[in-house]
Amino acid sequence: MRHSLFFIAILLFAQSCANHPTVISEDVEALSFGEITKDKKMPSADIISEIRYIPLETTDNAMLMDIQDIRIDSGLFFILDSQPGLFVFDSLGVFKNTIGRKGNGPGEYIHIYSFYIDRNNKQVGVMDNYKRKTLKYDYEGNYLGEISYAEAMLFPFTTEMTSDNILLCHYPIPSGYMDSPYEYQLLKENDEQYEIVEDIVNYRIKNPTGLMSGSNKTISYSKERMLFAPHFSTMIYAVKGQKIVPEYQVATSKEVGGDLFFKSNEEKDYFDLSKEMANQNLFTGINKIIETDQYLLLLTEHQYTCIWDKELKKGIRFDGTVNNLNYHELLMASSFHATDNHYVIGYSTPPYFLDKKEDIEKNTDNNLKKLIADLTEDSNPVILIYTLKTNIIDTFLPKQ
Structure with a gap:
């Protein structure tokens, strides 16, 4: 079994004991963002060209409580809910089926910690950390079999499968029973058990913390490319085949923490x-990565929304509210995920719309009016599909 250590520290934290300014590597594309000040007026129409609203059908077999994650493929929404349960809806929001069921028998999971979509084979992998197995199903929910965790695997927090059928696992911050230096692992199937292709070592935290904040989503899959970012890092890496390569680096005027800083603060969660x-x-x-055909969208420092145009190689960064729509929330919601097209996906709960019913009824958007007319407090969440404008950067940068 090929089991090598990829020390992100070599590229990411190749630093002295002291804190130091960010040094941009020559091998990566630097992401340098033009700053949009808080008092700069930013009409939402300059960022988003269209919002589609898809209310998820509410049935006795599909009553969602708290959406944890959303994946998209073949016109289907795969939605992990805290019930727990994994539900499949079509592009109109019609409920299709569930994936698996809770239990301890064959084809049943004890708890779903994460899941991935195998887009090549049209399968869903459910990660059950109690059983230390991945249960496999087709898109209709039929049980296909299982694969055991490798001995060195821990409890994945997020998982994604590449177009080469390589699995990237993101682990929560170490906590007592999950103490490990590994932040990510690359895996491939080997008979009935995973084989570790690459361990990604990056942790500098020792104090137990439980799971990471749900606002972090540091893996993005779009257009057959997978990107990820380690904790406290300016670097963004890509998975290419069975290799990990540095792809981007965020340019920042702030210093990066050095070994001395992390050593002196190692007891902090x-x-x-x-x-x-x-x-x-x-x-x-970097707390979130979302990629579309045209843009790379980041949430950095739990505060700044960054939009990078991949063709223009220019970007903007802003902090604050845009026409009463806070775009941080768009990027911070743990369920948001980019498709392989030019839109991003999110959701809102019925109370969000019902609280704004008066304003919505005055709105000229007939689709929004119809949505609010049919919603109740007990309805399932509403999927939001944001289509981004193609000229976002040129709209704002000349105004600086």
């Missing part, structure tokens, strides 16, 4: 450590 980094004006990392 993730949240307290992030606060201390902010207090010392250190870069606290």
Whole structure:
């Protein structure tokens, strides 16, 4: 079994004991964002050209409580809910079927921690950390079999499968029973068990913290490309075949934490450590990655929304509210995921719309009016499909 260590520290944290300015590697594309100040007026129409609203059908077999994650393929929404359960809806929001069921028998899961879509074979993999197995189903929910975790695998927090059928696992921050230096692992199937292709070592936190904040979604799959970002990092990596390569680096005027800083703060948990980094004006990392055909969208430091035009190689960064629509929330919601086209996917709960019923009824959007007329407090969430404008960067940068 090929089992090598890929030390992100070599590229990402090749640093002295002291904190130091960000040094952009020559081998990656630097993401340098033009700043949009808080008082700059940013009409939402300059960012989003269309929002489609898809209410998810509410049935006795599909009553969602709290959406944890959304994946998309072949016109289907695969939705992981905290019930727990994994539900499939079509492009109109019509409920199709569930994936698996809770239990301890064959084809049943004890708890779904994460799942992935095998787009090549039209299968769903459900990660059951209690059983230490992945249960496989087709898109209609028929059980196909299982594969055991490798001995060195821990409890994946997020999983994604590449077009080469390589699985990328993201682990939560170490906590007591999950203590490990590995932040990510690349895996491939080998008979009935996973084989570890690459271990990605990056952790600098020792204090138990439980699971990471749900606002972090540091893996993006779009257009047969997978990107990911380690904690407290300016780097973004791509999975290409069975290799990990540096792809982008966020340019920031802030310093990056050095070994001495992390050593002196090793007893702090993730949240307290992030606060201390902010207090010392250190870069606290990339919290979300979403990629479309044209754009790379990032949430950095739990605060800044960054939009990078991949063709123009220019970007903007802003902090604040845009016409009463907070675009941080668009990027921070843990369920958001980019498709392989020019839109991003999110959701809102019925109370969000019902609280704004008066304003919506005055709106000229007939689709929105129809939506609010049919919603109740007990309805399932509404999927939102945002189509981004193609000239976002040129619209804002000349105004600087």
